[in-house]
Amino acid sequence: MESFFSPEIYDSFIKIIWPALGATFRMLIVSAGFSTIFGFVLAIVLIVTDTRGLYPNPLLYKFLDFIINTIRSFPFIILLVAIIPFTRMIVGTSIGEQAAIVPLTISATPFIARIFEGSLREVDPQIIEAAKSFGASESQIVFKVIVVEALPSMVSGIILAVISILGGTAMAGVVGAGGLGAVALLYGYQSFNTEIMVVTVILLIIIVQVIQTTGNFVYKKLR
Amino acid sequence: MIKISNLYKAYGDLLVLDNVNLEIKKGDIYGLVGVSGAGKSTLLRCINGLESYDQGTLTVDGVDIKTLNRYELRKFRSNIGMIFQQFSLLERKTVYENIALPLQCWKYKKADIDKKVRELLELVELKDKVNIKPRELSGGQKQRVAIARALTLNPKILLCDEATSALDPNITKSILQLLRKINKELQITIIIVTHQMPVVKQVCSNMSILSKGKVEVSGRVEDIFLDKPKILYEVLGKEQEYLPDNGINIEILRREKSSNNSILSEMAIATQTVFSIVLGSLDHYQDDIKGSIVINVQTEDREKIINYLNMHNIEWRKF
Incomplete structure (x- = not known):
């Protein structure tokens, strides 16, 4: 049976696609990790300082709300270029994987913060009242009640964010970050190598499927 | 035990508590009834400080909540258990973990927690449901778990906010029996907010009827139902009566x-x-x-x- 792919593809796979896959995963995991941590902190501050929260502080809430909306209104490709000076300040360079992680994190953090805020806000206020009624402290209410109850929904949010960051890593190819996106762009699009294009697309589809399936599994386990 | 005098509270222009005066004695089962929006749930929440009030005084065993700082308020609340209409259990935790939560928050030792939880599971007759999550329980069982959780810190008072309103009549009866048992055996004063008159008749010895933030009438339950003050019909709905005209x-x-x-x-x-x-x-x-x-x-x-x-x-x- 004649193979669908040419023999050269196996060669390119080892030399080009495989390393790019590694780069994509490194960018994905590091920026997803950082943005989950920052997003979590922001979300906690948001629900706590909300007018109906445990320590209402409308000024701080509105300030954070504004910052989050501002960052979220940037299309990622614009953000990527716009914050180059900041990126250079943080990681010392504006090209490469490390340089891509900064804008990826900055763009995903407000996204995750919003998703987490929604998840945390969904927790039945009566459960919080019940916790208050037995004398739980504010931090116990947040971490032993609200976060515990919101966890499955937060995990769904992380999955959503990870897949959106994956899209971002492709765009980060623009700043020479490497990764599957750059491969598809350079070899697939600009060099008219359809095979490489097809293989990277298939890989991306598989990655997204695996992330989503794992996420759904974890969600079910946690519920 | 609980003394409320000249209590006022307003949300903007809306007066939700209007000069409320009440006294609830130790060991009593007290009913607060009224149509929805009468202010009864708000009044109940003022007792454990979940809601604040604008004017007046409210003391529990002589302590005015307004004088307490954050930590003292937490300590004060641990003396008052509370149960809710929607049970308010943590869906992700098992029955055991739900009941243990207040004890964990107050940093009790593991062995003490275990002993207390098992004791309470026995009291609410749910020994066989220890490791089950609330979503697998019926409404009545969930409320039993909530009652057990409310009793973990040995409170002197138990507040019930429409605790039986989401349950069917038979289950309601069994929950009320449990409340009476708790009242008798553990000498816990119980305050019940409800719009269900059968609940009041079955367990309460004294009651107040609230309407638009005012306490319209207070007294022994049987006296109020026999004397039939006008306000009773606001809650009950007036029954059509067909009486003979002659004689x-x-x-x-x-x-x-x-x-x-x-x-x-x-x-x-x-x-x-x-x-x-x-x-x-x-x-x-x-x-x-x-x-x-x-x-x-x-x-x-x-x-x-x-x-x-x-x-x-x-x-x-x-x-």
């Missing part, structure tokens, strides 16, 4: 526990009169049957009947 209607009341269960037949024999029973409402009040019966008497027999009733000290009134 006179006399209502005979049974307010206290009485040994004489054959008043009517004895009266008929003694007075040699004939009358018909046209209306009656006898009901269980805690362990006793009380209520009233309306009889229709021929005009010419009126004197005889009234004399008989007065002679035997039977409470009556024209209906």
Whole structure:
């Protein structure tokens, strides 16, 4: 049976696609990790300082709300270029994987913060009242009640964010970050190598499927 | 035990508590009733400081919540358990973990927590559901878990906010029996907010009816149901009454526990009169049957009947 792919593809796979896959995963995991941590902190501050929260502080809430909306209104490709000076300040360079992680994190953090805020806000206020009624402290209410109850929904949010960051890593190819996106762009699009294009697309589809399936599994386990 | 005087609270222009005065005694089961929006849940939340009030004083065992700092308020709240209409259990935690949560928050030792949780599971009869999550429980079972959780810190008071309103009548009955048991065996004062009159009749000894933030009437439950103040009908809804126009209607009341269960037949024999029973409402009040019966008497027999009733000290009134 004649193979669908040419023999050269196996060669390119080892030399080009495989390393790019590694780069994509490194960018994905590091920026997803950082943005989950920052997003979590922001979300906690948001629900706590909300007018109906445990320590209402409308000024701080509105300030954070504004910052989050501002960052979220940037299309990622614009953000990527716009914050180059900041990126250079943080990681010392504006090209490469490390340089891509900064804008990826900055763009995903407000996204995750919003998703987490929604998840945390969904927790039945009566459960919080019940916790208050037995004398739980504010931090116990947040971490032993609200976060515990919101966890499955937060995990769904992380999955959503990870897949959106994956899209971002492709765009980060623009700043020479490497990764599957750059491969598809350079070899697939600009060099008219359809095979490489097809293989990277298939890989991306598989990655997204695996992330989503794992996420759904974890969600079910946690519920 | 709980003393509320001249309590006011407003949300903007809306007065939700309007000069509330109440006293709830230790060991009592007290009902706060009213239509929704009457302010009863708000009043209940003022007792454990979940809601603040604008004016007046509210003291529990002589302590005014307004004088407490954050930590003292937490400590104060641990003395007052609370249960809710929607049970308010953590869906992701098992029955055991839910009941253990207050103890963990107060940093009890693991062994002490285990002992207390098992003791309470026995009390609420859920020993076989230890490791099950709330979503696998029925409404009644969930409320039992919530009751167990509310009792973990050995409170002196238990607040019930529409705790049976989401349950069907049979389950409601069993939850109320549990509340009475808790009241008797653990000497916990219970305050019940509800719009369900059968609940009040079944367990409460005293009650207040609230309307638009005001306490319209307070007193013994049987007295309020027998004296039928106008405000009672706001909560009950007025029943259509079809009474005969001829003769006179006399209502005979049974307010206290009485040994004489054959008043009517004895009266008929003694007075040699004939009358018909046209209306009656006898009901269980805690362990006793009380209520009233309306009889229709021929005009010419009126004197005889009234004399008989007065002679035997039977409470009556024209209906």
